Amino acid sequence: MALDNVILAIIIGTLAAIVYSLRVLVLLERRIARMDENIEKMSHHIEAEAQRIEAEEMKIESNVGKKKKK
Numbered sequence: 001m002a003l004d005n006v007i008l009a010i011i012i013g014t015l016a017a018i019v020y021s022l023r024v025l026v027l028l029e030r031r032i033a034r035m036d037e038n039i040e041k042m043s044h045h046i047e048a049e050a051q052r053i054e055a056e057e058m059k060i061e062s063n064v065g066k067k068k069k070k
Helices: 003-068
Strands: none
Touching: none
16 A cells, blocks of 8 residues: 555655656746847848938938039
8 A cells, every 4th residue: 555655645745746847848938039029120120220321321321422513
């Protein structure tokens, strides 16, 4: 009878460890997903800023070109 209790305790402990590990994995996956979303938002922001800068540079270059022609 004591051996049955030990085996049952080992099985229950193993199942509890598996459930806890899955919980940790889900939490880590959610954290990584949030980081991925934040990186994507930053990259979109940087891309928009780069496009704005390029447009401003083109505007400045066209203005400089007009002044030289006069």
